[in-house]
Amino acid sequence: MRNLLKFCYFLIFMVIVSCGDTASKKPKSTDVKDSNLQVEATPVSESKVILFFGNSLTAGMGLNPENAFPALIQKRLDSLQLDYTVVNAGLSGETTSGGKNRLDWVLNQRTAIFVLELGANDGLRGIPLHETRSNLQTIIDMVRKKNPKTQIVLAGMQIPPNMGEAYTSEFRNIFPDLAKKNNAALIPFLLEDVAGVPDLNQTDGIHPTVEGHKILAQNVWDVLKDIVQQE
Incomplete structure (x- = not known):
């Protein structure tokens, strides 16, 4: 199938901070040489x-x-005969600090659109908000330095109120603030209509099911569709 041939995966599944599980599937197009990525x-x-x-x-x-x-975004692009290759650089357990440290080798390929989805694990760990904000800004700066023409899309995230109202509110505001500051597109809340819905999440209550990911894909597409048609 065309979409499977086009779709490039180079992710490794590691332990997510909130659940301690590991992924059981190995991406088809990945050559993993050792545990150091x-x-x-x-x-x-x-x-x-x-x-x-x-x-x-x-x-x-x-x-x-x-x-x-x-992958669902790749299928949508293929169905519209838009010539894009989606690369999934998701890494379970990743924080903004970890993402900043591994970004250089990820950017070795020319990227037209960069979708940044990090921060949730920072919030769940209670990492100081100024660190999360700073790391996300550094990632954006690194992408722009590598290729100023890369379109950046920032995925907004929210967390449960466990860390207190002030922390939760300021965390939520990081994403629209950075999107505005950097003239980046914003997905207001990646998990809109999925977070907190038992039937759309796996047993850990955090990671979406197949049906949940279909909604995530639509949340992303609502923002991405205008960008890909302008490129």
């Missing part, structure tokens, strides 16, 4: 790349990779 991936076409850079939500933890929302 020495990964080789070769683009399969000259089409424009949409890079999804995130944590276990992007990786599709607990599901086959083709059921994760980035």
Whole structure:
């Protein structure tokens, strides 16, 4: 199938902070040399790349990779005959600090659109908000430095009120603030209509099911569709 041939995965499943599980599926197009993320991936076409850079939500933890929302975006693009290759760079357990540290090798390929989905694990761990904000800004700066023409899409996130109202509110505001500051597109809340819905989440209550990922894909597409048609 065309979408499976085009779709490039180079993620490894690690332990998510909130549940301690590991993924059981190995991406088809990944050559994992060791546990230090020495990964080789070769683009399969000259089409424009949409890079999804995130944590276990992007990786599709607990599901086959083709059921994760980035793969569903690839199917949508293919159905519209839009010449894009989606790359899933989701890594379970990833924080903004970890993402910042692994970004250089991820950016080795030319990227037309960069979808940044990080921050949830920071919030669940209670990482100081100024650190999360700073790390996200650094990632955006690194992407722009590598290629100023890359379109950046920031996935908004919210967390339960466990850390207190002030922390929860300020965390939520990080994403629209950074999107406005950096002239980036914003997905207001990636988990809209999925978070807190038992039937749309796996038994851990955090990671979406197959049906949940279909909704995530629509939340992303609502923002992404205008960008890909302008590229």
